[in-house]
Amino acid sequence: MITVQPIRFTARPSAWHRLAKVLGLVPAFPPQPEWSEFDGDGILAIHHAGAGSADAGRTAVHLLSDDLDNVEFTLVTAGFEVERTVPEDIGPLLTVTASTGQTITVSGGARRVAGAALAMLPLWYADDLTEPRAILEAIGLRPRIASDAGTWIDFTADGGGLVALHHGTGGRVELSLEYRGDLDTLAERLTAAGFDASVTDEAYNRTLRSITPDGDELWINQVMDDLYGYTRIG
Amino acid sequence: MASRLASDGGSKVQFNIYLPPALVRRIKHRAIDEGSSLSALVERVLADYLNAAPEAGR
Numbered sequence: 001m002i003t004v005q006p007i008r009f010t011a012r013p014s015a016w017h018r019l020a021k022v023l024g025l026v027p028a029f030p031p032q033p034e035w036s037e038f039d040g041d042g043i044l045a046i047h048h049a050g051a052g053s054a055d056a057g058r059t060a061v062h063l064l065s066d067d068l069d070n071v072e073f074t075l076v077t078a079g080f081e082v083e084r085t086v087p088e089d090i091g092p093l094l095t096v097t098a099s100t101g102q103t104i105t106v107s108g109g110a111r112r113v114a115g116a117a118l119a120m121l122p123l124w125y126a127d128d129l130t131e132p133r134a135i136l137e138a139i140g141l142r143p144r145i146a147s148d149a150g151t152w153i154d155f156t157a158d159g160g161g162l163v164a165l166h167h168g169t170g171g172r173v174e175l176s177l178e179y180r181g182d183l184d185t186l187a188e189r190l191t192a193a194g195f196d197a198s199v200t201d202e203a204y205n206r207t208l209r210s211i212t213p214d215g216d217e218l219w220i221n222q223v224m225d226d227l228y229g230y231t232r233i234g
Numbered sequence: 235m236a237s238r239l240a241s242d243g244g245s246k247v248q249f250n251i252y253l254p255p256a257l258v259r260r261i262k263h264r265a266i267d268e269g270s271s272l273s274a275l276v277e278r279v280l281a282d283y284l285n286a287a288p289e290a291g292r
Contacts, residue, residue, distance in 0.1 A: 149269060198248055201258070203265035203272045226259065229266035 002071075002140040003064040003110045004042040004161025006122040006175055011051035015213030020044055022193040023177070023186070023220075024118055039113045040177075042120030042161020057214040059175040060103075061122050061163060063139060064110035068092050071106055071139055078138040096139075098131055100171040106139060114160035117181040121154070121161075121221065125168035129153060132165050143233040145224065156234065175212075176219040183208045183222050204230070246273070 010016050017031040017038075025038035031046070038044045045062065049055040065071045072094055075082045083095045094106040102124065126132050133153060137143070141155035141163060151167035162178060179186060183199050187208050190197035196211040208220040224230065265275045 149266075151269075200248065201262070201272055203262045203270070203275075226262070228259075228263045 001066045001110045001112065001159040002157040003113055003159030004120045004122070004141075004157045004163055005037070005045050005062050005064050006042075006120050006161075006173075007045040007047050007060040007062045008175055009047045009049035009053075009055040009058045009060070010212075010214055011049055011053070011056045012213040013046050013048045016046045018193070019195060019210075019213060020046070022190055022195065024116075026116075040116045040118040040120060040160075041114050042157065043113050044120055044175075057216060059122060059173050060105065061124055061173055063104070063106045063141075063157065063163075064159065065106050065108060065140070066110040066159075068094060068106065068108045074140070075135070075138045078134060080135060080138065096135055098126075098135060098171075100126060100131075102126070102132075102171045102173070104135060104139070110159050112159045114158075116160075117179060118220075119160075119162050119178040119180075121164055121176045121178045123164050123166045123174045123176050125166050125170055125172050125174070127167070127169060129165045129167060136163060136165070145227070145230050145232050147230050149229065152230075153233075174216075174219075176221065178221050178223060179208070180223050183220065186220065 008016060013033050013036065017036060020038040021027070025040045025044055028037040028039050028043065034048045036046045038046070072082055072084060075094070075096055080096050085093050085095070087093055090107055092108055096104045124132055129150070136155050141157050144154050144156045144162070146153040152164065154162050154164035156162055183206055187197040187199050190210055197208055199206055199208050205224050205226070206222045210218045210220070212218045261276065262272060265272045268275065
């Protein structure tokens with residue numbers, strides 16, 4: 001089982017805790033300043049980072065597995081270089097580094113967190129989606145929807161959450177979410193709680209844009225109901 | 235109206251109107267076909283129409 005758990009590094013964890021709750025995510029345990037987890041479809045982890053540090057405002061693609069040995073075996077068999085470490089507060093941790101330098105980490109302790117209205121959807125930008133796709137599939141994610149233009153493909157994890165590959169430069173990772181509920185109602189809730197929120201039409205669907213406590217945009221995409229230009233794979 | 239800084243540095247405002255659902259679907263599909271954002275396509279279409287209109291009215 002694989003569960004998507006993007007990690008958001010932030011100098012403002014308390015503000016993120018409040019945002020997560022307003023979004024409807026449920027704390028897995030009482031939120032702590034250094035580390036907290038919020039359950040939706042997948043898990044949003046909030047990790048404290050010092051203000052001004054290189055990590056503050058960064059999102060990492062992190063996955064949980066209930067069989068780390070098998071994930072490592074499959075990645076190595078697929079030809080990827082995997083570093084295995086045992087950080088004191090995490091336990092066994094696999095780090096896969098793509099040719100672009102982007103890293104994906106996998107740790108144990110997967111728990112099923114699926115079915116909620118709000119799903120984790122970290123976006124991994126890459127000039128070429130071939131290698132990132134192979135990495136995610138080797139880890140155990142399954143392709144769901146792909147654009148016919150080859151600029152987007154997203155994946156499901158059987159333990160909950162999604163990951164998307166988005167054509168673009170920079171090799172960066174951005175946090176985004178996918179929502180099965182009513183975006184306008186969610187926007188009202190965010191606004192009432194003092195968060196910035198506006199819903200716009202995009203070519204592929206409607207999107208809610210908010211501003212995170214770190215000052216960057218958070219995109220929350222409505223589940224697609226018109227697949228023109230896209231193909232459902234799985 | 236909400237105002238945001240566009241990716242090209244220009245300021246944009248949100249513009250809410252009502253359109254027939256079929257027309258919305260057509261313009262979204264056209265944006266996908268052209269590989270354009272919906273906002274960029276609608277901006278271009280509106281600007282082209284407005285720039286051409288004075289000549290059409292003469």
